Amino acid sequence: MAPLAVLLAAAYQARHVAIADVASDRRAWLLLASAAAGCLLLPNRAGLFDWLRGFRRTPDHRERLADAVERVRLARGRREIAVVTARAVCDAVRADSARLLIESGDGSFTDSFGQVTPLRADAAVTRILRESRTALDLAPEHTLRALLPAADRDWIAENGLHLVVPLEHRDGTIAAVLAVGAKEDGGAFDRRDRWLVTTLTSAAAGAWDAAAAAAANTTPSPGDVADSAGDEAAFECVACGIVAGAKPLPCGCDDPPALASLPHRLAAKFLIERRIGAGAMGVVYLARDTTLGREVALKTLPDLRDDGVRRLREEAHAMAALNHEALATLYGLERWRRTPVLVVEYFPNGTLARRLAGGGMPAPAVVDIGVRLAEGLRYMHANGVLHRDVKPSNIALASSGAPKLLDFGLATVIGAASRGAVLRGHPAGTPAYLAPEARAGATPGPGFDLWALSVVLLEAAIGWNPFAAARPARLLRRALYVDLATISAPAPAAATVLTAFFARALAPRPDDRFQTAHDLRAALEPLAGTLHT
Incomplete structure (x- = not known):
């Protein structure tokens, strides 16, 4: 203007x-x-x-490249190298697709996931890649594409490819071919794009040769499993979680398979059947221990990260130091390609979160859960350990219906200078179950676990968590105005009794609440007798 x-x-x-x-x-x-x-x-x-x-705000391309190269370097095995490299290329040059086609032994190159049709051994593109060993620009406007035979042009058009890059072994032979689609903005790949793709491909080649050397190593490091073709990451269905060592998957789902975080058979004795849980911090699989003939849960990392490895090992140490009927049992600790794998008790009935998805529970059942878990927390606190993440999804239900605490990934030694109190700038734990003082940055203590357990019991009683959407500034007021009229109790008197319990357990001031797990259990036990009569 x-x-x-x-x-x-x-x-x-x-x-x-x-x-x-x-x-x-x-x-x-x-x-x-x-x-x-x-x-x-x-x-x-x-x-x-x-x-x-x-x-x-556009980050420097060298920083993006360094981050991508590190992800490729940490990939566990050739299948994961293929997936990580393709994802890194898409992120680096904003391509709409990228796939790594692996040499099949007969000179052709095949996509393990079937998204790109195979590149034949006698194709002109294959011969040019072997002779030139450089990236080929196959965009529609490029001269090379017009000079290729019709069969090659059809293969390029069918798969929507604009760039192919060879991934070479140290001896110069081609181990795989990176097939890249068009740029998201419709533009052409410039010199910087080709440099990024070529550099990432070189990093993948180094990781590829390292994985091959590991596969040939017959003396693995202590506690690790020797790499082999059968030790590559398995395939899993993104829809139902079924796991198999090869395609097609037996489930018959329409979704294309994804790469699992573990091989189909681990440590020569655990046969992995399906994924039963996943999150940012870990992934859990159902497996069968073929040696002992029992089902187990295997918890591991979705990818290899130093902070994740440390936390998973600390979780294993915390679980190994505890032995109580209200806590899940750790059977052992395995390792696959430098990644810890926790072997944990399996619960076919799932978690309390799955049970509460159908609504609240009767008051007697709520009190029984509270008594048992309060005793488990009393045992943990007496041994100097805080759980720090008590919530319905971390409470398993045994075949008898008895609850057991799971997931000790945030477990902390009491008084350990608030180690792990903050993650990525936020208080450690799940916000909907954090005590007000935890949100304010207070030093972790037993009160954190007692508040979280009380919120779980309230959620089980009324069928929803009133703190799930509460802002920190309103959290204390929310505790005062929770409507307990919907408690599923056999009689109004029972609801009144539970209301009095929650009024103290979730009091705004920490000094007005139960101070120990023993106190909380002592308040619940008389209610159990009242509600069951």
């Missing part, structure tokens, strides 16, 4: 000047052009500002 305003002001000042004289003045034409440009940009000013802000 500024150029237009200046133009109007100038026109007013020159109102007595002849039009011919104004037209011959260069300054007038420059002012007119500026005003026209301002009028054209005005309707699109929001998009222009967004573009400028995005340009300023």
